[in-house]
Amino acid sequence: MTRAQPPARGEQPPARGGQPPARGEPPPARPASGPRLSVAVAPALSAVGLVIVAAASYALLGGSLPTVPGGGPRGPSGPSGPVRTATPSNVVIVDPRTRVPGTLLYAKDGNIWVQSGDQAHQLTSSGRDSMPAWSPDGSTVYFVRTVEVGGKWPTNGEIRMYNLQVPSLMTVAADGSGDPQQVLKGQIRDGSYTWSFFIREPAISPDGKSAALITDGPNPTRSDIVVKLLNLQTKKITNLNQPESQSLGHQDPAWSPDGKVLLYVRNAREGTRGTPQIMRYTAATGRTSAMTTGGYAAPSWSRDGRYIAATKTTSFGTDVVILDARTGTELLKLTNDELSFSPVWSPLQDSVAYFKLDHGVVDLWLIPLSGTAPSWTVGQPIALTISAGLDAPSRPQWFIPAGELPPLPTPSSAASVPPSSPASTP
Numbered sequence: 526m527t528r529a530q531p532p533a534r535g536e537q538p539p540a541r542g543g544q545p546p547a548r549g550e551p552p553p554a555r556p557a558s559g560p561r562l563s564v565a566v567a568p569a570l571s572a573v574g575l576v577i578v579a580a581a582s583y584a585l586l587g588g589s590l591p592t593v594p595g596g597g598p599r600g601p602s603g604p605s606g607p608v609r610t611a612t613p614s615n616v617v618i619v620d621p622r623t624r625v626p627g628t629l630l631y632a633k634d635g636n637i638w639v640q641s642g643d644q645a646h647q648l649t650s651s652g653r654d655s656m657p658a659w660s661p662d663g664s665t666v667y668f669v670r671t672v673e674v675g676g677k678w679p680t681n682g683e684i685r686m687y688n689l690q691v692p693s694l695m696t697v698a699a700d701g702s703g704d705p706q707q708v709l710k711g712q713i714r715d716g717s718y719t720w721s722f723f724i725r726e727p728a729i730s731p732d733g734k735s736a737a738l739i740t741d742g743p744n745p746t747r748s749d750i751v752v753k754l755l756n757l758q759t760k761k762i763t764n765l766n767q768p769e770s771q772s773l774g775h776q777d778p779a780w781s782p783d784g785k786v787l788l789y790v791r792n793a794r795e796g797t798r799g800t801p802q803i804m805r806y807t808a809a810t811g812r813t814s815a816m817t818t819g820g821y822a823a824p825s826w827s828r829d830g831r832y833i834a835a836t837k838t839t840s841f842g843t844d845v846v847i848l849d850a851r852t853g854t855e856l857l858k859l860t861n862d863e864l865s866f867s868p869v870w871s872p873l874q875d876s877v878a879y880f881k882l883d884h885g886v887v888d889l890w891l892i893p894l895s896g897t898a899p900s901w902t903v904g905q906p907i908a909l910t911i912s913a914g915l916d917a918p919s920r921p922q923w924f925i926p927a928g929e930l931p932p933l934p935t936p937s938s939a940a941s942v943p944p945s946s947p948a949s950t951p
Contacts (some may be wrong), residue, residue, distance in 0.1 A: 530532070611914025612914065617645040619640060623907060626925055628925075630666060630922040631916070632654060633914060633916055635651065648701055649668070652850055656727065658736075664698065664701060668705075668727070669725065672691055672693070673688060676688070679718075679721045688721065709755060725738065733757070733759065735757075738752070739752055752778050769811055775821055784808070785807065790804070799838065816850075823866060825870050827870045833849075843864070843874050845859040860923065862881070869882045875932070876893045876904075888913050
């Protein structure tokens with residue numbers, strides 16, 4: 526069995542909810558400037574949205590496209606050789622020696638999986654699911670499901686059908702009981718026309734009342750693909766009006782543990798090199814500031830809210846680092862292989878899990894941390910899955926019940942860093 530090459534290191538490619546071009550003659554393109562378009566050109570905007578997300582994906586790579594394993598040497602940290610074969614779509618092998626506390630959440634071959642102890646089991650089976658996220662109490666898993674429907678668009682004076690990929694925000698019980706339920710559907714109907722908007726990367730607020738989404742909904746004719754809030758009760762989408770760079774959109778929303786701050790990534794580029802930047806949105810004031818300089822993405826908060834695990838992008842690849850949550854200063858580099866990305870903090874704050882690309886196959890790894898923050902001692906990396914072939918665009922998530930967590934340590938003076946402008950270590 527030969528496995529196709531997965532997305533590149535750290536890449537966040539377009540979700541399966543991406544809009545394909547219409548059959549036959551494509552709809553008119555969106556003008557570079559001028560007044561807002563009428564509703565009749567919405568399918569064209571969806572096609573433009575694909576370009577935006579693709580550009581954002583390239584930005585996350587730091588401008589470095591991957592070398593296909595087996596195609597020759599990539600460098601000292603990138604071994605050459607044949608592409609590995611992943612386990613079958615319905616199999617995830619967990620190293621029995623790991624047995625990490627809590628439950629890990631990820632996607633494989635379009636299905637959502639949960640991993641606890643030395644076992645992993647499949648939570649959904651549609652083959653069209655991605656981007657899972659925990660509810661605050663761990664009882665529910667949110668995810669994006671994409672289905673194909675028929676879209677309608679006028680071409681040459683007549684209504685023509687085309688293939689339309691419609692994403693929906695879904696929920697399913699974390700224990701697998703019951704069928705998945707739809708929360709928000711990204712389908713739009715207006716008279717004879719049918720099209721859709723993007724729904725990506727749900728991040729549920731700590732109070733469980735809202736979800737941060739990357740979306741151009743509810744009206745793609747008036748929005749790029751940016752971070753917005755969905756009220757989970759009313760289903761109303763609120764635009765936070767966060768700034769963009771070169772219309773490249775946003776990605777990677779992440780709530781602080783107290784729900785007061787929402788981090789997200791503003792995609793940007795310098796020439797041909799992508800320079801994603803982590804931004805800080807304060808919910809109470811609506812103010813936004815840059816947490817980092819360019820080159821950081823995929824933020825994940827520590828439980829005490831003092832540290833951020835993130836993907837660091839360079840022209841050579843991606844690695845996992847720890848940042849100061851207030852200043853954006855890079856405190857520690859956890860990997861040096863240029864193949865690691867999408868970290869998630871353990872709720873115990875004693876380790877960081879992350880994805881690693883090895884000869885074309887993505888697996889889940891873990892790095893133990895010991896000692897006192899921020900002067901941790903970094904342990905040896907541990908493979909949590911074996912040749913799993915996990916879905917790179919769907920970031921891993923980690924949950925441990927509150928009753929199983931120890932009290933948070935009292936902040937020490939050594940860890941206290943006065944606020945300053947965003948910075949990073951060389």
